[in-house]
Amino acid sequence: GKFYVGVASTGIYCRTVCTAKTPRRENCTFYPSAAAAEQAGFRPCLRCRPELAPGNSQIDAVSRLAGAAAGRIEEGALTEQSVADLALDLGVSERHLRRVIQSEFGVSPIELAQTQRLLLAKRLLTDTNLPIIDVAFASGFSSLRRFNALFKERYRLNPNQLRRQRDQDAVPETLICELAYRPPLDWAGLLAFLTQRLLPGVEVVEGNCYLRTVQIKKQRGWIAVEPAKGKDALRVELCATLAPVLLQLLTRVKRLFDLAADPEQIGQRLGDLAADRPGLRVPAAFDGWETALQTLCPVGQIWKLVQTLGQPIETPFPQLTHVTPTAEQVGAAAPQVWDAIAWPDAPKQRIQQLAQAVQAHQIALQPGADGEQLASFLRTELKLDESTMQYLAMRILAWPDALPTTDPATGASIPAAHRKQSDTWRPWRAYAALHLWKQ
Known part of the structure; x- marks a missing residue:
């Protein structure tokens, strides 16, 4: 997924791991993204399936913006809003956003969105028996004619x-997708991290499988995630009611399990610190509001x-x-509801303030x-300490360079030395912090 190879003699573009016969060098052109290869007229290989490639972690400021924009586009942002609206959400000008995406991926935002929709549709056509009209809408197309x-x-x-x-007559009750990653992957470590902060009634770990309920927009259902047998991939099973929000769902799962990470690159920087667990991942939030809620609620009381x-x-x-109760539900809760929950005043007020800020679009x-806007709110309005703010940045913003010195769930901390x-x-x-917490 770091780059793709277009082969002039076949008109096909491949991943570097493709098992097909290696083409002659003069027939190869290299592209920074699948979208750039398709824009140049190449179609995806049916053998190595570019739609299954893991993404890339974004590090520097420009790459972070491009990655954030690509993530939002992958979730279907340009299905419901314009490029200008997306730029406004990301706090930059439309011109700057277009320039960054063109520089990073070699295509325009609309071209990137089209390729992501088509690759998801290709995956669903290949791997599921979802009706074609449902594939079109699940992939972010607004009409079957345009999709075809x-x-x-x-x-x-x-x-x-x-x-x-x-x-074709069978109506699927569940769908199964596979999400690839770069090995190794410390699956046991991921499950241990998530087990320490499970939301009762919403999440559970059973054996080697992570399960949870999901609500995205008006769609509700459940997912089950476990390692795919014999592959460097996770197997994601979801109920068919979530098909209309599959774009957003798969993006969230990728972030939760940090599937875009490059363990080799991270290990080179961390050295001996990462030697014992080279596949350690930093789980981002499946839902930012939910993670904030988990972090700020009194220990052991969120189930109420x-x-x-x-x-x-x-x-x-x-x-x-x-x-998970939404920010709107929490913000609108009557005083008698809070009396029944019986929380101390300080965390209750923090949660209410947070819910109101989310509802008012004061923070995202x-x-x-x-x-910076989120940090300012957490610091001045909620009076959070620096480590908690860094933890929320690590998980909610998926920021790999955040440095939470203490784990709010377990109390583990990074020694001063x-x-x-x-x-x-x-x-x-952030990876160093999790390694040190485990030590």
């Missing part, structure tokens, strides 16, 4: 030609909030009973949000 036309124009295939022979304000949901799993709790050398870990200080 662009798919045929770009890939020289009709969607029906790519579809495997399946029982979930049970009181979270909406019940039916799932095949007895331990998954509710979806997602990657690409204005970090190690903090003095933290500059040598840049730009991967």
Whole structure:
């Protein structure tokens, strides 16, 4: 996923891991993104499947902006808003956003969005029996006609030609997708991290599998994530009710399990610190509001909030009973509801302030949000200490260079002697923090 190879003799572009016969060098052109390769007229290889490639971690300021924009586009931002609106959300001018995306990915924002939609559609056509009209809408297209036309124009295939022979009359109850990563992946470490901060009724770890309820826009359901057998990938099973928000869902899962990380690059910077667990990942938030709620609630008391304000949901799993209460629900909770929850005044007021700020769009709790604006709010309005602010930046903003000195869930901390050398870990200080917490 770091770059793609367009082969002039075949008209196909591949990942570098493709098992097809190596083409002659003079027939190869290299592109920084799948979108750039498609813009040059190449279609995706059916063998190495570029849509399965892991992404890249974004480090410097320009790359962070490009990565945040790409993440929002991958979630379907340009389906519902313009490039100008997206730029406003990210706190930059439209012209600067277009320039950054062109520089980083070699295409315009709209071209990037089209490629991401088409690659997701290709994955769904190949791996699921979701009806084609549902594939079109799940991939972010607003009409079946536009989907069919662009798919045929770009890939020289009709969607029906790519579809495997399946029982077309069957209505799928669940969908299965695979998300690739660069090995190694410390799956046990990820599960341990998440287990220490599970939201009761919303999340559970059973054996080697992470399960949770999901609410995105008006769609509700559940997912189950575990390692795919024999592959460097995670297997994501989700109920079919979440198909309309599949773009947003898969992006969130990738962030939660830090699938864009490059362990080799991080290990080179951290040295011996990363030697024992080279596949350690830094889990970002599945939902920024939810993570803030978990972090600021009194220890062991968040279940009261979930049970009181979270909406019940039916799932095949007895331990998954509710979806996380939204900022709107928490902000609108009546005094008698808070009396029933029986929290101390300080955390209750913090949560209420946070909910009101989110509702008023005073702050945004997602990657690409204005970090200085969020830090200012957390510091001045909620009176949070520096370590907690860094923890929230690490998880909510998916910022790999954040340095939380103390884990708010376990109390583990970075020894003072190690903090003095933290500059040598840049730009991967968040990974160093998790390594030291485990020690």
